[in-house]
Amino acid sequence: MVPTIKDVAKHAGVGIGTVSRVINNQKAVGEKTRAKVLGAMKELNYSPNNMASQLRKNETKILALLVPIINHPFFARLAYFVEDEADKFGYTMLLVSSQQRVEKEEEIISRIKRREVDGAVFVTHFMHEEEELKNCPIVSIDRDFGGKTPYVTSDNYEATKKALKYMIERGAKKVGFLGSKPIVESEVMLREKAYLEVMEEYHMPVRMVNQVMQHGEEMAIVADFIEKYPDVDGVFVSGYTLSQVFHDNMIELEKNIPEDLQIISYDGMFKQWSTNNMTCVEQPIEEMARQAVRLLVKKIHNEETGVRTVLKTKLVLGSTTR
Amino acid sequence: MVPTIKDVAKHAGVGIGTVSRVINNQKAVGEKTRAKVLGAMKELNYSPNNMASQLRKNETKILALLVPIINHPFFARLAYFVEDEADKFGYTMLLVSSQQRVEKEEEIISRIKRREVDGAVFVTHFMHEEEELKNCPIVSIDRDFGGKTPYVTSDNYEATKKALKYMIERGAKKVGFLGSKPIVESEVMLREKAYLEVMEEYHMPVRMVNQVMQHGEEMAIVADFIEKYPDVDGVFVSGYTLSQVFHDNMIELEKNIPEDLQIISYDGMFKQWSTNNMTCVEQPIEEMARQAVRLLVKKIHNEETGVRTVLKTKLVLGSTTR
DNA sequence: CTGAAAGCGCTTACAG
DNA sequence: CTGAAAGCGCTTACAG
Numbered sequence: 001m002v003p004t005i006k007d008v009a010k011h012a013g014v015g016i017g018t019v020s021r022v023i024n025n026q027k028a029v030g031e032k033t034r035a036k037v038l039g040a041m042k043e044l045n046y047s048p049n050n051m052a053s054q055l056r057k058n059e060t061k062i063l064a065l066l067v068p069i070i071n072h073p074f075f076a077r078l079a080y081f082v083e084d085e086a087d088k089f090g091y092t093m094l095l096v097s098s099q100q101r102v103e104k105e106e107e108i109i110s111r112i113k114r115r116e117v118d119g120a121v122f123v124t125h126f127m128h129e130e131e132e133l134k135n136c137p138i139v140s141i142d143r144d145f146g147g148k149t150p151y152v153t154s155d156n157y158e159a160t161k162k163a164l165k166y167m168i169e170r171g172a173k174k175v176g177f178l179g180s181k182p183i184v185e186s187e188v189m190l191r192e193k194a195y196l197e198v199m200e201e202y203h204m205p206v207r208m209v210n211q212v213m214q215h216g217e218e219m220a221i222v223a224d225f226i227e228k229y230p231d232v233d234g235v236f237v238s239g240y241t242l243s244q245v246f247h248d249n250m251i252e253l254e255k256n257i258p259e260d261l262q263i264i265s266y267d268g269m270f271k272q273w274s275t276n277n278m279t280c281v282e283q284p285i286e287e288m289a290r291q292a293v294r295l296l297v298k299k300i301h302n303e304e305t306g307v308r309t310v311l312k313t314k315l316v317l318g319s320t321t322r
Numbered sequence: 323m324v325p326t327i328k329d330v331a332k333h334a335g336v337g338i339g340t341v342s343r344v345i346n347n348q349k350a351v352g353e354k355t356r357a358k359v360l361g362a363m364k365e366l367n368y369s370p371n372n373m374a375s376q377l378r379k380n381e382t383k384i385l386a387l388l389v390p391i392i393n394h395p396f397f398a399r400l401a402y403f404v405e406d407e408a409d410k411f412g413y414t415m416l417l418v419s420s421q422q423r424v425e426k427e428e429e430i431i432s433r434i435k436r437r438e439v440d441g442a443v444f445v446t447h448f449m450h451e452e453e454e455l456k457n458c459p460i461v462s463i464d465r466d467f468g469g470k471t472p473y474v475t476s477d478n479y480e481a482t483k484k485a486l487k488y489m490i491e492r493g494a495k496k497v498g499f500l501g502s503k504p505i506v507e508s509e510v511m512l513r514e515k516a517y518l519e520v521m522e523e524y525h526m527p528v529r530m531v532n533q534v535m536q537h538g539e540e541m542a543i544v545a546d547f548i549e550k551y552p553d554v555d556g557v558f559v560s561g562y563t564l565s566q567v568f569h570d571n572m573i574e575l576e577k578n579i580p581e582d583l584q585i586i587s588y589d590g591m592f593k594q595w596s597t598n599n600m601t602c603v604e605q606p607i608e609e610m611a612r613q614a615v616r617l618l619v620k621k622i623h624n625e626e627t628g629v630r631t632v633l634k635t636k637l638v639l640g641s642t643t644r
Numbered sequence: 645c646t647g648a649a650a651g652c653g654c655t656t657a658c659a660g
Numbered sequence: 661c662t663g664a665a666a667g668c669g670c671t672t673a674c675a676g
Binding site: 336337338339340343350351352355374376377378379380 | 645646647648649651652653654
């Protein structure tokens with residue numbers, strides 16, 4: 001039914017090797033021969049079967065992106081740019097939402113082993129046997145897997161310090177930290193570290209809720225924070241959805257923002273169209289995505305890469321700080 | 323380096339056919355033999371090479387999802403559920419953001435032809451040669467491709483009528499329609515049709531801006547609408563981002579909502595955490611995604627499917643109607 | 645229940 | 661510049 005390279009070869013009166021060379025645009029083909037083959041391909045409406053060439057070449061030209069949940073602004077944006085950058089290198093993107101399930105993450109690793117994908121970008125929450133990852137082309141975001149696996153992150157530590165000091169300079173006296181703790185060691189934890197250090201430096205008591213949280217449990221965490229620290233006048237919120245929930249709650253409680261309460265979030269609200277924006281630490285998501293893909297492509301080709309890539313964030317001023 | 327089925331066969335002292343049968347869990351294998359093979363697989367740390375079996379079986383177990391842009395709440399949600407449902411059938415999801423570029427959409431079709439994916443779900447804006455799609459396992463969302471290609475949609479027409487009448491019953495006298503028109507014939511256009519009919523029924527003049535729009539041009543369209551119809555007291559907004567932009571603009575203009583202006587959007591804001599929600603027609607995104615995948619799987623297996631599947635929306639009351 | 649063999653549709657040295 | 665042939669790692673009738 002579907003024409004194969006053999007049909008094309010017969011139709012054009014050449015060998016299949018020659019057809020293959022035409023398909024792959026190799027130069028060692030005479031002009032006339034090439035024309036004949038091209039003609040036959042058109043006539044038969046031929047498309048090369050990729051599975052076959054993949055098997056021979058041992059590559060799929062597919063990258064996997066593993067995110068905790070695609071239905072989340074941060075990860076959706078990340079996916080957008082990963083796909084765009086991958087495309088530039090001729091790769092397509094297989095998207096896997098782990099839904100916080102460890103099996104899904106392991107599945108990706110076995111996919112790489114089975115040659116279903118050439119490599120993967122991990123934004124992950126679970127532990128993996130270092131051994132498993134040793135030989136896999138993987139790049140991680142915000143997380144150091146401990147070996148030579150390259151990872152891309154933003155300057156969590158410096159950015160958090162800067163944000164906190166910004167609020168304090170503008171009068172915040174009771175400064176809180178609201179976040180969701182990653183399950184595994186991750187660069188994100190540097191935000192907590194930065195907070196604790198700043199509190200110590202300014203001799204302020206710690207007002208922190210920073211727990212492991214599932215997507216969807218934002219309200220409970222926020223309620224917990226509000227109950228414990230009703231009198232804060234400056235809050236650093238780590239994470240996009242959490243900051244939205246917290247902000248909405250404060251509005252409902254009719255807090256005067258920023259007069260009585262300043263808020264800065266890590267990962268802002270990307271409302272390009274509104275003037276009513278939150279002050280936030282904006283991560284260079286696009287650049288993180290592109291860097292990750294570039295590193296991955298290098299790894300796939302066994303080229304050298306650095307291990308840690310740190311990209312600069314930006315403190316974007318909005319209406320939630322004085 | 324990487325062990326193949328041959329290595330396993332040798333190690334276990336059996337034929338490769340037998341190993342294959344064990345891998346594929348076929349019953350025609352003796353208990354002892356199976357154990358031997360399993361043991362050998364473990365010892366060699368063997369993973370079957372999927373490219374090879376795909377070539378033989380002529381299937382990839384990959385579905386493509388083509389969306390205009392992944393970095394958008396509606397499509398991100400859709401992707402989430404498509405992936406989840408596909409997983410149930412043993413498929414993974416290749417995600418392609420067309421970025422409104424027609425080449426990207428054509429690429430998917432050629433991918434199907436090249437056997438890189440088994441089928442695709444299209445949420446698309448461009449025309450395609452019907453001929454091209456005839457033999458491809460494709461399911462579309464919100465769009466009738468004109469042939470036997472199945473598609474899933476929501477009850478755009480009825481839902482829009484219901485929403486408009488709801489506002490009118492609650493006192494709206496000057497009712498507008500703000501939307502972005504799809505480039506091609508699509509079920510989404512029934513929203514405009516419903517609006518025009520309701521206006522006629524109530525003898526109200528038409529106040530409509532409904533243009534073809536790129537993602538990112540929301541502000542201009544909204545500004546246009548506001549300039550043309552500054553005195554509306556009820557607006558139906560078609561589309562998630564557009565409704566957000568419009569709502570934010572109205573807040574800035576210090577309109578009293580819902581006293582002086584009611585708003586209903588098609589595709590609401592999915593803020594589960596806030597009480598300050600927009601009244602909206604909520605599409606059954608999850609069900610649309612799952613249905614689309616189920617239909618696609620049927621098509622791949624050459625089973626019969628209906629052409630048009632219409633799912634019910636829900637009018638979710640929020641604080642933007644009286 | 646099991647093995648030997650053909651073949652999926654390509655690519656790539658190897659000759660010429 | 662070009663063809664014939666081997667082989668990528670599997671699956672699946674076909675015998676036995």
